[in-house]
Amino acid sequence: MFKNSFSFEGRIRRMEYAISILLSLIANGIITETMTIGNGAQIVGVLYLPLLWFVLAQNTKRCHDLDSIGYFTYISMFPNRAL
Numbered sequence: 001m002f003k004n005s006f007s008f009e010g011r012i013r014r015m016e017y018a019i020s021i022l023l024s025l026i027a028n029g030i031i032t033e034t035m036t037i038g039n040g041a042q043i044v045g046v047l048y049l050p051l052l053w054f055v056l057a058q059n060t061k062r063c064h065d066l067d068s069i070g071y072f073t074y075i076s077m078f079p080n081r082a083l
Contacts, residue, residue, distance in 0.1 A: 006050075008057050011065040020058045027051055 004010065005020070012020075031047050060070035 006053055006057050008060045008070060009064075010061055012058065012061040013065070017058060017062045017065075020054070024051060024055050024058075 002016065002020075028051065031051070056073060059073040063070050063072050
């Protein structure tokens with residue numbers, strides 16, 4: 001589980017996808033709170049880039065698991081049948 005988390009190749013199962021989404025929501029909350037409390041909002045804002053990369057990679061892998069192309073991750077109207 002969580003092998004090559006930042007890679008856009010491969011497939012993942014529902015459990016790994018659900019855990020990765022929960023982890024990204026927790027990380028997003030921590031980054032947001034740190035930005036509002038601390039003075040270094042610009043420095044902490046850089047942490048969003050790896051988080052965004054992680055979420056896009058996980059969503060692309062889930063699209064591959066559903067036998068779709070990974071570019072559907074970028075289309076907001078694509079129905080999410082992941083869970």
